Amino acid sequence: MRDLTDTVAVVTGAASGLGAASARALAQRGARVAALDFNIEGAAALAAEIGGGAYGVDVASAQSGEAAFERLVAELGKPAILVHCAGIAPGRKILGKSGVMALEEFERGIAVNLTGSFNMLRLAAKHMAENEPDPDGQRGVIIVTASVAAFEGQIGQATYAASKGGVVGLVLPAARELAAHGIRVMGIAPGIFETPMLTSMPEEVQKGLFASVPFPHRLGRPEEYADLVLSIVGNQMLNGTVVRLDGALRMQPR
Template sequence: MDAAKKVAVIVGGGSGMGRATAEQLAAQGSTIAIVDLPDGRGPEAAEALGATFHPCDVTDEQGVEAALEAVLAAHGAVHIAVNTAGGGVSKRTISKNGPLPLAEFRKLIELNLIATFNLNRLQAWHMSKNEPDGNGERGVIVNTSSIAAFEGQIGQVAYTAAKAGIAGMSLTMARDLGSLGIRVMAIAPSLFATGLLEGAPEEIVKELTKDAAFPRRPGQPVEFAWLVESIVKNPMLNGQTIRLDGGQRFAPK
């Protein structure tokens, strides 16, 4: 899909990999709509890019629906959707205090997996109403998994389950939507220079990335954005999860 003159919705676009993706697609001529928390950096990013900002908590089902309807009202369509919102905490299946509270497991599944599917089902519905381009394509969805989906570390049981679910949805959803000309992909990053890692001491960063093949450093947000751009451009990229990890494999801890 040619990103020029297409509407791209970047969920989590106020910072990190989401913002870098918004910048990259804007440079390709996309019209950008940023969906992010109301008290985050979304308004600042939107102003810098000439984008629209749509406040939303991705765990709020009705709020997500309203935010996407607002995107449609502002721009008339959704062609590209990149979903980067999510997060996690480290807690083992059991600890000296007992088993992991089920509510905490559910909370991470809700934030990462269920919220992603809710976004996808609504984004795909809006894309299905687009006129197909010359190649029969109506839309591209890019979700964010993690290499923790494949080798989660100690304490990442809930996060791993959620990110593995995102990876697992790719092919099935691509098959669901293929007849409509809508592609679905996921990216599984390793450690990236976003959030807490962005300001971490150098010695800690070196320790966390020492097992990578090359480069032995955190990924840069723009490197995630470059892959998104490639996915959007290349119609043969569909139904899979691409690791973006410099050859890193997580150790148990």
């Protein structure tokens, strides 16, 4: 893994979970990390810990995203790495006991998870394209976060699976287009990981979730996601694909 000293890395969803682990790993390699999150207090705490900058953002908003990138570029410099972890995990049946799902719920999931991914990707690419290329012509690396639900969405995950399926579909065409600018685009599709959303569930629920993970027979750790981020950043032949990080998990309907 190459040294990242003075490389600017943008991490969204940096206040906790996968984003926080990625921000710490990149900072340990020497990167100047811009921690972006809707939760600005959490982002500020993480930034203080790793010596980076904190920026509040609504990833689904063009205005908010543009303002955040304008500030971070002015303060830290143009990014060469984007790790986009921000997202939500809505869960509701299309037609359940309480009636039909409100269209607004579906639209919100798509806005945050899919539109938000594109919004951060486009803004990062804009600035990366202005970087000086390295000896291989690379100017930047973009990593977006999908989910195994994109492939095996469970009952109650129609919104989440559709939004993450869109993220999967975004990776290859974006990589093909941005290749002309020396920018790689990759996706990671995590399985069941120890994140605040999951660890807040009762212990018996957690055990039920990872019972179907073949090996290792446990929840994934955010640090393992961050390890893959570092591997992608360091290996220029990784481009245009989505890597499953799931311990061979294939989710069942329920």
